[in-house]
Amino acid sequence: MAFEPPRRLVRALGETAPEGDDWLEKLPEAARRAVALRELTVERVQVPGGRSSMVVLVRRADGTPAVLKLAPPRARPESERAALAHWGGVGAVQLLEPVVTEGVLLLERLHPDLSVRSLPEAKALLEAAGTLRRLWVEPPADHRFESVAERTGRQAAAMRATASADAELVPLVDAALAARAELLAAPPEHRLLHGTFRQSKVLSGERMPWLAVGPDPVVGECAFDLARLVRDRVEDLIAQPSGAATTRRRVKRLAESLDVDQERLRGWTLFRAVESGVRARRVGRPQDAELLLEFAGWL
Helix, strand or coil, rough: CCCCCCCCHHEEEEEEEHCCCHHHHHHHHHHHHHHHCCCCCCEEEEECCCCCEEEEECCCCCEEEEEEEEHHHHCHHHHHHEEEEEEHCCCCCCCCCCCCCCEEEEECCCCEEEEEEHCCCHHHHHHHHHHHHCCCCCCCCCCCCCCCHHHHHHHHHHHHHHHHHHHHHHHHHHHHHHHHHHHHHCCCCCCEEEECHHHHHEEECCCCEEEEECCCCEEECCCHHHHHHHCCCHHHHHHHHCCHHHHHHHHHHHHCCCCHHHHHHHHHHHHHHHHHHHHHHCCCCCHHHHHHHHHCCCC
């Protein structure tokens, strides 16, 4: 079988590829080796798939359905492996093997085309929040996960650099950086977080109704993890005349349902929306940038 990387993956990785990176060129052969090593039967490559990895639907030698996931080092697949092992299938997809090949994960098969996002909005937020709560556990004592301070520190530097060449961004970037500084001064807890949680990252399963996939794990306060969920379906929020009021109600509702401080959730939502918007502008996605920065302005 030809393991052709989906166009969505090629486009997304191309936006952030370091000079000389050849992971995409080597991907088809790496997939063939991974399949042969595990004696898997390939059904198909998942399309459109994700933006940071290639997902292949396979069956193991005993006929059990599974997913083979291949990700480049910059997507931190070994960090994902460690988080999935620590969660042990509680709230998240189950890891089916220990380390066999770096950058390759064999996972339980969920329903790849049925996410929480397919539900009505209120029900989707409720189910997503309930899934996220199960992931917020103490990290392993000897963990090597990145901290929220470390990850957002890199992001803050990139935001400053972009804003220095684009005066229009300065007010929102300054507000986001000020919020980050205040939030990091006294974090209320340190938990293992999903890191990139949103409705499309929660898939239907057989073992449990909904399970999270695709973590980019980080250790820090729960409000950071919840912040990305606040802006889910941002295009729908922007299209509503009452979008700003709906967003503020969503912050309040999610904070109360998960026992998170509302102002801390608002602050991290602001930072993460501005960071995503600035990054979208930097890599040439002006429409995404406009939506995200307008949303951030409501906060």
